[in-house]
Amino acid sequence: xxxxxxxxxxxxxxxxxxxxxxxxxxxxxxxxxxxxxxxxxxxxxxxxxxxxxxxxxxxxxxxxxxxxxxxxxxxxxxxxxxxxxxxxxxxxxxxxxxxxxxxxxxxxxxxxxxxxxxxxxxxxxxxxxxxxxxxxxxxxxxxxxxxxxxxxxxxxxxxxxxxxxxxxxxxxxxxxxxxxxxxxxxxxxxxxxxxxxxxxxxxxxxxxxxxxxxxxxxxxxxxxxxxxxxxxxxxxxxxxxxxxxxxxxxxxxxxxxxxxxxxxxxxxxxxxxxxxxxxxxxxxxxxxxxxxxxxxxxxxxxxxxxxxxxxxxxxxxxxxxxxxxxxxxxxxxxxxxxxxxxxxxxxxxxxxxxxxxxxxxxxxxxx
Amino acid sequence: xxxxxxxxxxxxxxxxxxxxxxxxxxxxxxxxxxxxxxxxxxxxxxxxxxxxxxxxxxxxxxxxxxxxxxxxxxxxxxxxxxxxxxxxxxxxxxxxxxxxxxxxxxxxxxxxxxxxxxxxxxxxxxxxxxxxxxxxxxxxxxxxxxxxxxxxxxxxxxxxxxxxxxxxxxxxxxxxxxxxxxxxxxxxxxxxxxxxxxxxxxxxxxxxxxxxxxxxxxxxxxxxxxxxxxxxxxxxxxxxxxxxxxxxxxxxxxxxxxxxxxxxxxxxxxxxxxxxxxxxxxxxxxxxxxxxxxxxxxxxxxxxxxxxxxxxxxxxxxxxxxxxxxxxxxxxxxxxxxxxxxxxxxxxxxxxxxxxxxxxxxxxxxx
Numbered sequence: 264x265x266x267x268x269x270x271x272x273x274x275x276x277x278x279x280x281x282x283x284x285x286x287x288x289x290x291x292x293x294x295x296x297x298x299x300x301x302x303x304x305x306x307x308x309x310x311x312x313x314x315x316x317x318x319x320x321x322x323x324x325x326x327x328x329x330x331x332x333x334x335x336x337x338x339x340x341x342x343x344x345x346x347x348x349x350x351x352x353x354x355x356x357x358x359x360x361x362x363x364x365x366x367x368x369x370x371x372x373x374x375x376x377x378x379x380x381x382x383x384x385x386x387x388x389x390x391x392x393x394x395x396x397x398x399x400x401x402x403x404x405x406x407x408x409x410x411x412x413x414x415x416x417x418x419x420x421x422x423x424x425x426x427x428x429x430x431x432x433x434x435x436x437x438x439x440x441x442x443x444x445x446x447x448x449x450x451x452x453x454x455x456x457x458x459x460x461x462x463x464x465x466x467x468x469x470x471x472x473x474x475x476x477x478x479x480x481x482x483x484x485x486x487x488x489x490x491x492x493x494x495x496x497x498x499x500x501x502x503x504x505x506x507x508x509x510x511x512x513x514x515x516x517x518x519x520x521x522x523x524x525x526x527x528x529x530x531x532x533x534x535x536x537x538x539x540x541x542x543x544x545x546x547x548x549x550x551x552x553x554x555x556x557x558x559x560x561x562x563x564x565x566x567x568x569x570x571x572x573x574x575x576x577x578x579x580x581x582x583x584x585x586x587x588x589x590x591x592x593x594x595x596x597x598x599x600x601x602x603x604x605x606x607x608x609x610x611x612x613x614x615x616x617x618x619x620x621x622x623x624x625x626x627x628x629x630x
Numbered sequence: 631x632x633x634x635x636x637x638x639x640x641x642x643x644x645x646x647x648x649x650x651x652x653x654x655x656x657x658x659x660x661x662x663x664x665x666x667x668x669x670x671x672x673x674x675x676x677x678x679x680x681x682x683x684x685x686x687x688x689x690x691x692x693x694x695x696x697x698x699x700x701x702x703x704x705x706x707x708x709x710x711x712x713x714x715x716x717x718x719x720x721x722x723x724x725x726x727x728x729x730x731x732x733x734x735x736x737x738x739x740x741x742x743x744x745x746x747x748x749x750x751x752x753x754x755x756x757x758x759x760x761x762x763x764x765x766x767x768x769x770x771x772x773x774x775x776x777x778x779x780x781x782x783x784x785x786x787x788x789x790x791x792x793x794x795x796x797x798x799x800x801x802x803x804x805x806x807x808x809x810x811x812x813x814x815x816x817x818x819x820x821x822x823x824x825x826x827x828x829x830x831x832x833x834x835x836x837x838x839x840x841x842x843x844x845x846x847x848x849x850x851x852x853x854x855x856x857x858x859x860x861x862x863x864x865x866x867x868x869x870x871x872x873x874x875x876x877x878x879x880x881x882x883x884x885x886x887x888x889x890x891x892x893x894x895x896x897x898x899x900x901x902x903x904x905x906x907x908x909x910x911x912x913x914x915x916x917x918x919x920x921x922x923x924x925x926x927x928x929x930x931x932x933x934x935x936x937x938x939x940x941x942x943x944x945x946x947x948x949x950x951x952x953x954x955x956x957x958x959x960x961x962x963x964x965x966x967x968x969x970x971x972x973x974x975x976x977x978x979x980x981x982x983x984x985x986x987x988x989x990x991x992x993x994x995x996x997x
Contacts, residue, residue, distance in 0.1 A: 274662040282665065283657035290650035295641040298649065298842035334701055334846075334868040341867050366866045475665035477873035479701075499733045500708050501701035505872045506844035 265618040268585040269609040270411070270560065272472050273535075276528045278519070282475070285514040289507060297507040303498045304490070305332025305482070306509035312516040313482050321443065322457025323466065329490045332504050333497065336441050336469035336481040341367040342500070343437055343465050343483060344402065346492040348373050353397040355434070356404045357385055359563075359592030359601075361411045364404055364439065374398065377594030380410075384417040387424035394432050403434045407455060409442040409559025412592045412604035416557060422455045429463055435489075436464045441472050442559035444525050447533035449557035462486035470512055472560070473525055478508040532560070535607040535615065542619035550626040553605070565589075565602030566626060572600035575629050584621040632985040635952040636976040637778070637927065639839050640902075643895045645886070649842070652881040656874060664874040670865045671857070672699025672849070673876035679883040680849050688810065689824025690833065696857045699871050700864065703808050703836035703848040708734040709867070710804055710832050710850060711769065713859040715740050720764040722801070723771045724752055726930075726959030726968070728778045731771055731806065741765065744961030747777075751784040754791035761799050770801045774822060776809040776926025779959045779971035783924060789822045796830055802856075803831045808839050809926035811892050814900035816924035829853035837879055839927070840892055845875040899927070902974040902982065909986035917993040920972070932956075932969030933993060939967035942996050951988040 289297050304310065313330040317323040333339040340363070348354065350372030356365065358377025368375050378385045378393045384407075394400050405425060407417040417425075429436050438455045456466040462485070469481030483493060497503070515521055539562060543553050553564040564586075566575060576588040589600035610618060656664050671677065680697040684690040700706040707730070715721065717739030723732065725744025735742050745752045745760045751774075761767050772792060774784035784792075796803050805822045823833040829852070836848030850860060864870070882888055906929060910920050920931040931953075933942060943955040956967035977985060 271667055274666055277661060277665040279657060279661040279665065282661070283654055286653040286657065287650055290646060290653065294644060294646040294649070296844075298644040298646065298844045299641055300638050300843045334872075337866070338868045363866065363869070370863065370866045476667045476869075477663075477665045479868060479870070479872040496737065499704070499730065499737045500867065501705045501846060502730070502843075503846070505701075505846040505875055507875070508872055 264583045264585060265610060265614045265621070266585045267605040267607070267610060267618055268587045269606045271609055272476060272560070273531060273608045276531055277475050278515070278524055281515065281519055282511065285511045286507065289510050289514070293510070297510055299506070301503040301506040301509070303494050303503045305330070305504060306506065306513060309509050309513040309516070312513055314484065316516065317466070317484055321440070321454045321466070323484055327462060327486060328484050329487050330482050330484045331490045331493055331497070332509055333481045333483055334501060334504050335471060335476070335479040336439065336467050337363050337367070338497070338500070339467035339469070339481050339483040340364045340437065340439060342493045342496045343467065344368050344371050344373065345496050346489065347435055348401045352399040352401040354402045354404050355390070355393055355397060355400055356594050357406065357410060358594050359412050359589055360404065360594070361406060361439065362591050365594065368404070375594040380413055380415060383415050384421045387421060387428065390425065391428050394428060394434065400432060400434055403429055403436045404439065405436060405455065406439045408440055408452065409445065409556055409561070411442070411559070412561050412587065412589070413563035414554045414556030414559055414561045415563070416452060419452050422452070423458060426455055426458050426463070430461070438464050438466045440466060440468045443468065444473055445529060445532060445560070446558035447529040447536065456484065465489060473521070473528065474512065474515060478511070480504060480508050480512050532558070532608060536562070538612055539605065539607040539615050539619065542616055546619055546623035547626060550630060551622065560606055560608045562605040562607065563602055564605055566629065569629070572602060575625065576600065576603050578625050578629060579621060582621045582625060584618050631950045631952060632977060632981045632988070633952045634972040634974070634977060634985055635954050636973045638976055639843060639927070640898060640975045643898055644842050645882070645891055648882065648886055649878065652878045653874065656877045656881070660877070664877055666873070668870040668873040668876070670861050670870045672697070672871060673873065673880060676876050676880040676883070679880055681851065683883065684833070684851055688807070688821045688833070690851055694829060694853060695851050696854050697849050697851045698857045698860055698864070699876055700848045700850055701868060701871050702838060702843070702846040703806065703834050704730050704734070705864070705867070706834035706836070706848050706850040707731045707804065707806060709860045709863045710834065711735055711738050711740065712863050713856065714802055715768045719766040719768040721769045721771050722757070722760055722764060722767055723961050724773065724777060725961050726779050726956055727771065727961070728773060728806065729958050732961065735771070742961040747780055747782060750782050751788045754788060754795065757792065758795050761795060761801065767799060767801055770796055770803045771806065772803060772822065773806045775807055775819065776812065776923055776928070778809070778926070779928050779954065779956070780930035781921045781923030781926055781928045782930070783819060786819050789819070790825060793822055793825050793830070797828070805831050805833045807833060807835045810835065811840055812896060812899060812927070813925035814896040814903065823851065832856060840888070840895065841879065841882060845878070847871060847875050847879050896925070899925070899975060903929070905979055906972065906974040906982050906986065909983055913986055913990035914993060917997060918989065927973055927975045929972040929974065930969055931972055933996065936996070939969055942992065943967065943970050945992050945996060946988060949988045949992060951985050
């Protein structure tokens with residue numbers, strides 16, 4: 264079985280030696296701090312690191328925002344929805360979008376309304392129409408950079424338009440940016456958070472894709488009043504995020520060349536993505552449509568004109584290739600897939616070549 | 631300032647060297663497993679360890695139960711309430727009880743109804759009357775052993791009566807047992823979970839008080855259908871508990887003499903508790919009432935006949951002694967304190983003696 268279905272970072276990108284060294288140093292020099300109860304908002308030096316780094320790389324205003332450490336990006340999404348939405352409110356999403364966020368919104372009793380991805384992103388006109396139609400729209404959930412599952416990056420003008428729509432209709436934007444630092448081609452596009460003047464954007468990210476997902480350390484950057492509500496909810500939920508891993512992340516941000524490490528991850532993913540896109544160009548061109556991501560972990564693919572993508576995904580599975588059907592990422596439960604997600608971070612070169620060959624052969628039979 | 635207000639285990643009880651050694655060994659031998667995404671239900675070997683240990687020490691039936699790893703005991707309480715209760719349901723609690731649980735129940739929109747502690751525990755007749763009066767009673771939340779905040783242990787006959795009442799009225803019992811392994815005097819009393827024949831008891835505990843609270847590793851032991859609902863909620867909440875610390879806990883349960891370590895903790899707390907109780911006997915006898923815990927971290931104290939415990943707590947604070955006022959642990963928000971909580975795990979011997987002297991002097995002025 265070959266899997267293009269994962270959402271995991273590649274284990275070759277884990278800075279294992281530094282993890283070992285930092286754990287050892289902390290448990291030698293400051294064990295009581297690492298093992299005792301911590302503060303709900305997070306380890307203060309790490310909160311400062313996160314805020315300063317994102318001031319530098321994401322255009323966050325450190326005077327108008329604070330950072331709160333969460334148990335991975337998922338808890339950031341979950342608690343943000345919990346504090347901002349009531350049951351019956353609507354969360355407007357890109358369609359398709361991240362299943363973990365959709366499930367969090369649904370768990371809080373929210374309706375999820377999808378605005379279809381067209382080309383690089385959503386169409387602002389369609390987005391505004393969806394907001395107008397929605398019952399109690401509260402939150403606009405966006406993954407503007409290297410979106411999951413499509414790998415697409417929202418253009419600057421669309422980001423500005425999304426913020427204008429949020430302002431016009433009194434929405435909060437939840438900007439989920441787990442992949443933003445994993446750009447391996449093209450130029451950075453400013454975050455929506457960098458354009459935020461009135462605290463309307465809640466920015467979520469994590470260390471999962473640059474250090475390790477197993478450590479469950481993420482963060483939310485937002486204005487103080489929202490952060491303190493998140494802290495109240497977090498205290499009831501898990502008291503605080505595991506302290507040793509927060510202290511390890513602080514070391515990674517102060518005693519380690521994080522930028523050089525991220526550059527290494529980018530080169531690994533650049534190579535894997537180029538390999539997969541090259542194989543798709545070679546073998547699937549004309550039969551299968553696919554995105555050309557400039558970063559992140561995912562390619563979105565589809566068979567033009569096909570009305571049974573779920574059948575195609577099942578046919579791939581019979582030939583021992585696993586991909587994730589698009590319906591997984593749909594705002595409307597039970598709606599058929601309009602494509603499927605491919606991951607290139609986990610498979611090796613040979614698996615990428617073989618898997619794309621299976622896709623090509625299956626597509627020929629399927630058309 | 632002297633503090634009897636903490637709820638923390640003593641840092642001298644943290645097995646620091648073993649933490650360092652286990653982190654090092656895992657990050658040397660199995661780094662990818664420690665740093666990659668894990669399974670929502672928890673690291674399988676740790677789930678097995680937990681189930682087997684509690685089969686041996688807590689009378690859990692390992693064939694009728696499963697274990698799910700949580701981010702500390704708090705997440706176990708939070709998610710158990712989330713899956714078992716709807717908004718407007720009632721959770722019946724001991725009064726006073728653990729504030730973290732009360733806040734979790736309230737956050738899920740539940741009413742909290744308190745049954746007053748009388749002598750060693752609640753009165754079963756009063757408990758049954760409270761259940762009868764309650765609107766949609768669903769959950770009976772109990773800390774039967776070394777209760778927080780009172781340090782009291784529910785007698786065997788009362789445990790049986792609680793289970794009978796739960797059976798009669800179709801309630802689930804959430805048995806919270808973070809301190810059960812910290813007995814330093816008297817004989818073990820069987821857990822309510824050990825008497826559970828029909829899966830009515832959800833048992834929560836953690837590694838916080840025997841290894842470290844900062845690592846945020848706890849667990850829920852319950853029947854399969856409740857555990858799978860908890861797993862669905864946990865996936866949306868934080869995906870899984872931090873993997874390295876779960877693997878470290880597994881090592882503590884398989885390559886470390888955990889029982890000898892717990893015996894050491896018991897002797898530390900035995901000494902501290904005897905010191906505090908001895909000082910209270912010496913200086914406060916006749917003026918202040920207090921419990922005589924046989925384990926755990928807390929003593930409950932009160933001034934007989936006093937109607938202003940909050941004033942007494944403020945008077946202590948003016949003399950630089952911090953204790954936690956009883957109102958903190960009340961099911962009824964805004965109700966006055968009927969006592970206050972003393973912690974003996976954090977202060978050293980001199981602080982214990984000085985603090986009790988302050989209590990005695992203040993009580994003399996106050997009566």
